[in-house]
Amino acid sequence: xxxxxxxxxxxxxxxxxxxxxxxxxxxxxxxxxxxxxxxxxxxxxxxxxxxxxxxxxxxxxxxxxxxxxxxxxxxxxxxxxxxxxxxxxxxxxxxxxxxxxxxxxxxxxxxxxxxxxxxxxx
Amino acid sequence: xxxxxxxxxxxxxxxxxxxxxxxxxxxxxxxxxxxxxxxxxxxxxxxxxxxxxxxxxxxxxxxxxxxxxxxxxxxxxxxxxxxxxxxxxxxxxxxxxxxxxxxxxxx
Numbered sequence: 001x002x003x004x005x006x007x008x009x010x011x012x013x014x015x016x017x018x019x020x021x022x023x024x025x026x027x028x029x030x031x032x033x034x035x036x037x038x039x040x041x042x043x044x045x046x047x048x049x050x051x052x053x054x055x056x057x058x059x060x061x062x063x064x065x066x067x068x069x070x071x072x073x074x075x076x077x078x079x080x081x082x083x084x085x086x087x088x089x090x091x092x093x094x095x096x097x098x099x100x101x102x103x104x105x106x107x108x109x110x111x112x113x114x115x116x117x118x119x120x121x122x
Numbered sequence: 123x124x125x126x127x128x129x130x131x132x133x134x135x136x137x138x139x140x141x142x143x144x145x146x147x148x149x150x151x152x153x154x155x156x157x158x159x160x161x162x163x164x165x166x167x168x169x170x171x172x173x174x175x176x177x178x179x180x181x182x183x184x185x186x187x188x189x190x191x192x193x194x195x196x197x198x199x200x201x202x203x204x205x206x207x208x209x210x211x212x213x214x215x216x217x218x219x220x221x222x223x224x225x226x227x228x229x
Contacts, residue, residue, distance in 0.1 A: 035218075037166075045158075045166065045209055047218040059216040062123070095165055106172040107213055108156045112165035 002026035002111055004096050009116030016086050016120070022079040022096030022113055030074035033099040035109060036081050038092035038118075046092075049081065050099070064090075086120045093117050124148050124212050128221035134229040141197040143224045145188075145210035153189045154214035160223075161206045169208075170195065200226070 008020040022034070036048040049070040050059040058070055069082040079096050094116050097109040125148035135141050145155065153173035158166040168177045170186035173193055183198045197204055205228055210221040 044223045045160075045211075045220040047211075047220065050216060050218075061217050102171045102177070103175060106154065106175075108168050108171040108177075109158070109166070109211070110168050110177070112167070114165055 004098065004111055004113035006094065006096055006113040006116035009094065009118045011119045011121065012086055013122050014087060014120055017082070017084045018086065018118060020081040020083065020094055020096075020116060020118070022081075024077045024079070024098075027098075027111075029072075029077040033107070034072060034079045035097045035099055036070060036079075037095045037097055037109070037112075038090075039095070039115075040089070040092045043092075048094070051079070083118070086118075088120050091118060091120045123217050124151060124214065124219050126210055126212055126219050126221040128208075128210060128224050130224060131222065132225040132227065134227055135200050136229045137200055137202055139200045139229075141200050141204075141226060143195045143208055143226075145193040145195070145221050147191045147193075147212055147214075150190045151212045151214035154212060155186075155188070155193050156211045156213060157184075157186055157195045158209045158211060159204075159206045160209065166209065197226075 003025045005023045033052045035050050051070045067085045071080045096113045098111040099107050100110040102108045127146045129144050155173045157170040160166040174186045185196045187194050207223045207225045209223050
């Protein structure tokens with residue numbers, strides 16, 4: 001079964017750090033680009049970060065640039081998000097999502113994890 | 123960054139109704155748009171990619187259209203399991219941006 005499972009969420013104080021993990025199974029992880037998407041309580045979806053299959057290309061949303069770092073370990077079939085200098089507004093469910101080439105020149109987020117909750121509060 | 127808007131923000135409909143949701147991009151994005159369905163407490167699910175292509179396993183009552191800046195998601199005959207929030211996502215360039223969502227609930 002194709003699956004993504006996030007972990008690492010929890011309660012952290014403002015200014016603190018947290019590292020999220022996303023474990024992939026059921027597909028060739030090293031062949032796919034991956035993304036992190038978050039959703040604040042009661043709010044819409046916000047794209048956070050992208051990493052290509054070989055880690056050669058990385059993008060961040062302006063809201064997290066300089067504070068968050070995306071990485072992956074293809075040997076461990078795992079995706080990571082290191083979150084530093086956390087703010088109240090980073091409180092959200094964080095999803096990892098597989099980006100698949102669904103058609104010629106078209107990508108989409110076809111597989112999502114169940115999400116992990118990050119709460120930033122004193 | 124490309125801004126995405128959706129209308130309406132919410133709607134009430136009955137089972138069997140035809141429902142149309144609109145998404146607009148702040149600049150042309152060709153047909154680089156997807157539609158996602160999200161139910162409470164669940165991860166989003168891909169419905170439509172490349173503006174009009176149906177993802178495998180998604181019922182044919184869902185359809186998408188549009189290109190450039192204006193896009194539409196249509197549910198031809200609303201079913202009980204379709205009550206959810208729907209988001210468009212532009213994948214034309216990074217940062218990818220989602221629309222604010224359209225909540226479809228029961229009339």
